[in-house]
Amino acid sequence: MNYCSHCGAPVHYAIPDGDNRERHICTACDTIHYLNPKIVAGCIPVWEDKLLLCRRAIEPRHGLWTLPAGFMEQGETLSDAARRETREEANAEVELDELHTVITLPHVSHVQMLFRARLTAPVFSPGVETLETQLFREEEIPWDELAFETMRRTLRHFFADRRRGLFQLHVEDIPQAPPKGG
């Protein structure tokens, strides 16, 4: 951030009065510009004993598999965001169940929040950001071709919970970038 989005003057980086961390502050109009973590909302779409994954048509991780998820937008609810992302990436409609994972990635300031969900019909197809959509049984999950560590953890928790017959919320952090390919 170099300029004030309100008045266009240069910003400087300093601790505002009464605050305890550096912010971008306008040198002309004194507006303080806060930056905050973003929410990535999505779901685990289930049909019978299978899950729907999407193969990414965009960077990062082009060509790898993920659950439908993306940045929550202004003015929408968390559950609307999860349903919208599923519609945009997989042309699929879901009924949301419970929230399943809340995973913070502090190094990129993202909080990923995924619900368990049920496809309302076995109807899906790639959206513009997706190369391919496919239902997978647990033993068919392409573990070595998953796009993100958050998705790997979410799927692991899902299958472990399903085996013991008790789903629960998993709140955790991934404190730094996972190793390459991880």
Next chain:
Amino acid sequence: MNYCSHCGAPVHYAIPDGDNRERHICTACDTIHYLNPKIVAGCIPVWEDKLLLCRRAIEPRHGLWTLPAGFMEQGETLSDAARRETREEANAEVELDELHTVITLPHVSHVQMLFRARLTAPVFSPGVETLETQLFREEEIPWDELAFETMRRTLRHFFADRRRGLFQLHVEDIPQAPPKGG
């Protein structure tokens, strides 16, 4: 938003190629400026059968009572944010338990996420944004002087869950501004 925070040129409001909603786009360098909901992180600090509330020394809702909570910062985890806010507003240390409420307020683009928590000692005092800190039993909660509807709902769920001996996560939305005083 009027100017590009990257290059200082004016922005216009339009739908970028491949997107489906209007964004602020720079007329000079084409940077797209996204706005996203903010996370309000906090907790319900418990000591024996009592909860710790803070009376606000700042607007909005100056003078009214709230649970310790505030905006999550870049680079921190959700649980670090909840503990930090408790330290800043009430000079109190907590051990976090499970996530208790996730409440979206789409009209202000906030997602409030509060954990249940235990005070590590009955030690607390007002931080700079707080007039007063006090432990309350259920029958002492100042229901008519709570600062926010989100806090009212969080407390109601907490006491209802405690009565039936089973805490669970509550994910819900408050679709529009509550009535005045609500």
